[in-house]
Amino acid sequence: MKTRRLVLLGSIVLVCLVLITVQSRGRSSGAGDVVAVITTPIQTLLARVNRTAFGLWATYLDWKNVRAENRRLRDENQRLRVDALQIGETVDENRRLRRLLVLRDRLPLDTLTGEIIAREWGGWVRSLTVNRGRNDNIMRLTAVIGPDGLIGRVVDVRPGAAIVQVLTDPASTVGAHVVRTRTSGIVEGEARGTMRFKYMARDGAGILVGDLIVSAGHGGLFPRGVPIGRVIAIDDRGSALFHYAALAPAVDFGRIDEVLLVTGDTAHDIAAHFPVDG
Amino acid sequence: MKSLFALTVFGGGVAHLTLAPALRVADVAPDIPLLVVLLLALRHGPEFGGLAGFAAGLLQDAVSGGLVGVQALTKGVVGFGIGTLGGRFSVTQPLVQVPGLVLLSIVEGLGRFVILKLFHYPAAFGEVMTYVVLPQALYNGFLGAALVFALAWAESLRARTS
Incomplete structure (x- = not known):
């Protein structure tokens, strides 16, 4: 009995170590693909069920308020409220999709729209799962943007889905600059779910709270000029070589439902297509 | 046992994707x-804990990217460990459940950090x-204790009705 247990524990450890070692040596994970084939349709279904369930819950709460407000008109009011909620939700969805489509049509880039089907928000990894994958010719390191700014990059591609590492992921780094002063630096994600702009102290004396940080476009990974965030605090480290600025993200990663995946050449400055005053 | 295993792995995964x-x-x-x-390993022993932890962790790894x-690895080892130790401790009291779950979550987190650090995790x-x-360990402790209470209440209700 004891031997059987030890063999089981040893097998688990061995299988995991083999899996990790194979991936760390740059070989694609077949196990990941196999699991993804099963999990992607489930994730898609769950994302829909989740949204529907929360929509129904919100409808129920409104229904309770209406009933308390006017008992005599309860039935009529309920129907109207439910209708209004449905219309409001549709209008909201239409507005989001229209903004995305307007952006897609105006951008001088080849893009593909995608829907978020899952979010990983545990702190170790901050990622979104998009319903576009290998079947849509999505490649690793594809840039992902939204109407408000930069979202992240694709770090893993599965047959029907792709994992997007968002900018607040602790492993995320993006070359960026301050629009007003042109100070260059790097935007890094932090484990607490925030972002910071790291810059050379001698170049960043003029950075102020409220300054807009955009992608630098170096390296050909991200297009130039995509908003990343605004400076909310400056961490002046005296005589240190690098100073840091805390950023408020341009994109609300927790609420985004649709994204654009940049499938073609990214060598363009697209700053003019994003809001700079918001 | 097989259906319980499937429920643990997929039920936990589904709850993680929708509720978390x-x-x-x-x-x-x-x-x-x-x-x-952890809660099922306590009841069903180290083999169940190890295998369920391994499968649930594998699913989470695949989903998170x-x-x-x-x-x-970490969930498999922790599930195996708590399954082995479970028979030796009384875990019915909240004073044991909450710190126990917090401690196990910290152990699992430390294990993950050590493994990831070997592969150049930057944080x-x-x-x-x-x-x-x-923060996640504290949250796990209180949520897990609430879950134990709910299970105990459901079982007593079932015993009363049958």
């Missing part, structure tokens, strides 16, 4: 599959402990 984002408090989400594995195998130890491991 909704249960987020101050950007801290509970690790529901870990809770499910991290290194496939890291959570499978610092203090930062990960302060903003990820400890």
Whole structure:
């Protein structure tokens, strides 16, 4: 009995170590693909069920308020409220999709729209799962943007889905600059779910709270000029070589439902297509 | 046993995908599959705990896009460990449940950090402990205790009706 247990524990450890070692040596994970084939349709279904369930819950709460407000008109009011909620939700969805489509049509880039089907928000990894994958010719390191700014990059591609590492992921780094002063630096994600702009102290004396940080476009990974965030605090480290600025993200990663995946050449400055005053 | 195993792995995964984002408090989400594995490992022993932890972790690894195998390893080992130790401790009291779950979550988090660090995970130890491991461990402790209470209540209700 004891031997059987030890063999089981040893097998688990061995299988995991083999899996990790194979991936760390740059070989694609077949196990990941196999699991993804099963999990992607489930994730898609769950994302829909989740949204529907929360929509129904919100409808129920409104229904309770209406009933308390006017008992005599309860039935009529309920129907109207439910209708209004449905219309409001549709209008909201239409507005989001229209903004995305307007952006897609105006951008001088080849893009593909995608829907978020899952979010990983545990702190170790901050990622979104998009319903576009290998079947849509999505490649690793594809840039992902939204109407408000930069979202992240694709770090893993599965047959029907792709994992997007968002900018607040602790492993995320993006070359960026301050629009007003042109100070260059790097935007890094932090484990607490925030972002910071790291810059050379001698170049960043003029950075102020409220300054807009955009992608630098170096390296050909991200297009130039995509908003990343605004400076909310400056961490002046005296005589240190690098100073840091805390950023408020341009994109609300927790609420985004649709994204654009940049499938073609990214060598363009697209700053003019994003809001700079918001 | 097989259906319980499938329920643990997929039920925990489904709960993690649907409930965890909704249960987020101050950007801290509970690790529901870990809770499910730990609570069932206590009842069903080390083989169940080890295998369920391994499978649930593998599913989470595949979904999150991290290194496939890291959570499978830590959850498998923790599930096996608690399954082995479970028979020797009384875990019916909240004074044992909450600190126990907090401690096990911290152990699992430390294990993940050590493995990820071997593969050049960039975040610092203090930062990960302060903003990820400890808040999630506390959340796991209280949520897990609530889950134990709910299960005990459901069982007593079932016993009364049957």
